[in-house]
Amino acid sequence: MTGPVSRVNGKPDLSGIWQAEAEPRGPGLYGLGESPNSKYFRNILSDFKPGEEPLTPAGRELIRLHSQPGTVGPSLICLPDGVPHADLLPEPFKIIQTPGEILFLYEVETIFRQIFTDGRTHPADPSPTWLGYSVGKWDGDTLVVDTMGFNGMSWLDARGTGHSEDMRVEERFHRRDFGHMEVTATITDPKIFTKPFTISFVEQLLPDTDVFEHICYENEKDAGHLPGKAGR
Amino acid sequence: MISIKTTRMKKLARALALLVPLLAAGVLFAHHGNTAYDETARVRIKGTVTEFIWTNPHSQIYLDVKDSSGKVVNWGVETNSPGILTRAGWTRRSLKAGEEITIILCPAKNGQPVAYAGSGDPGTKVIFADGRELDFTDRTIDKAVDKTAP
Numbered sequence: 001m002t003g004p005v006s007r008v009n010g011k012p013d014l015s016g017i018w019q020a021e022a023e024p025r026g027p028g029l030y031g032l033g034e035s036p037n038s039k040y041f042r043n044i045l046s047d048f049k050p051g052e053e054p055l056t057p058a059g060r061e062l063i064r065l066h067s068q069p070g071t072v073g074p075s076l077i078c079l080p081d082g083v084p085h086a087d088l089l090p091e092p093f094k095i096i097q098t099p100g101e102i103l104f105l106y107e108v109e110t111i112f113r114q115i116f117t118d119g120r121t122h123p124a125d126p127s128p129t130w131l132g133y134s135v136g137k138w139d140g141d142t143l144v145v146d147t148m149g150f151n152g153m154s155w156l157d158a159r160g161t162g163h164s165e166d167m168r169v170e171e172r173f174h175r176r177d178f179g180h181m182e183v184t185a186t187i188t189d190p191k192i193f194t195k196p197f198t199i200s201f202v203e204q205l206l207p208d209t210d211v212f213e214h215i216c217y218e219n220e221k222d223a224g225h226l227p228g229k230a231g232r
Numbered sequence: 233m234i235s236i237k238t239t240r241m242k243k244l245a246r247a248l249a250l251l252v253p254l255l256a257a258g259v260l261f262a263h264h265g266n267t268a269y270d271e272t273a274r275v276r277i278k279g280t281v282t283e284f285i286w287t288n289p290h291s292q293i294y295l296d297v298k299d300s301s302g303k304v305v306n307w308g309v310e311t312n313s314p315g316i317l318t319r320a321g322w323t324r325r326s327l328k329a330g331e332e333i334t335i336i337l338c339p340a341k342n343g344q345p346v347a348y349a350g351s352g353d354p355g356t357k358v359i360f361a362d363g364r365e366l367d368f369t370d371r372t373i374d375k376a377v378d379k380t381a382p
Contacts, residue, residue: 078289206370213315214289219288
């Protein structure tokens with residue numbers, strides 16, 4: 001797992017099955033208890049002390065709305081996790097690297113993300129989507145991915161930090177050795193955050209498995225019985 | 233195929249009936265947020281499997297358990313997705329109706345015969361009559377070799 005990274009077309013090959021490296025478990029609740037996961041899964045602003053979170057009034061109001069009892073987050077009704085939350089789940093994703101694009105195949109909801117590395121730029125007025133429109137280029141051995149065109153509906157974390165359609169995310173992927181990929185994600189959304197902020201985490205290679213189909217809606221029963229309406 | 237779906241729908245309705253008391257209390261959230269289960273507890277129950285539903289987002293184990301007065305109560309135990317269970321060594325045939333098992337689980341806080349056992353709660357597991365165990369640990373992470381794992 002600490003061995004060298006193979007290269008393809010002169011660049012590191014990021015292909016593999018990846019999952020957020022587990023953190024040591026502290027005290028407290030972890031929801032319905034999937035595997036231990038990153039602190040950013042629960043709260044993307046967890047690097048900031050309470051009271052010092054860089055939130056605009058609109059950003060704070062969105063969290064307040066999302067925290068109302070009975071409010072149903074999108075993933076509870078089987079809608080997609082967004083960026084970078086989908087990279088922080090206790091279920092893996094598979095990277096398939098090809099010359100013109102890099103594919104992220106996410107187990108949860110069996111959805112994919114295309115990161116176009118063919119030199120194109122973002123469309124001028126993309127149709128808003130859950131995972132945005134991603135273009136990638138190499139900075140040495142680091143893949144830099146720039147994503148915009150979000151629909152504003154996803155939650156950035158489990159506690160309900162929201163974002164607007166204007167959010168822009170820059171992820172940097174660096175495969176430091178065979179089994180580990182260092183990732184940073186910088187989130188810019190002036191409507192919601194008073195300044196851009198960056199989270200850092202490590203993805204771990206799962207060498208002995210694959211991504212499985214995961215269609216949440218096939219037996220989702222909780223949401224319809226909660227008081228209140230779906231969180232938006 | 234049709235008969236499986238019908239049975240599943242009956243079982244889903246039962247899952248509903250089990251979960252409604254918890255949901256009415258507004259505390260049950262899939263994946264995120266507060267839990268209706270006491271995750272600090274590890275309680276051992278023994279019973280006969282009546283159903284094992286292999287499904288997303290959470291598989292379910294149902295078992296008939298005799299309480300202290302001898303009355304049989306059917307427990308519903310929620311667990312992980314098929315993807316997570318597979319990586320822990322389970323298959324959809326891992327539990328069969330009629331099988332005697334012991335489960336170490338996190339029970340519902342409100343005393344209902346509903347519980348959780350899964351990958352987020354180390355120590356929860358199924359123990360078969362022959363002593364064989366199935367827990368929820370991911371076996372595909374190469375922790376033995378990975379020097380940087382915590």
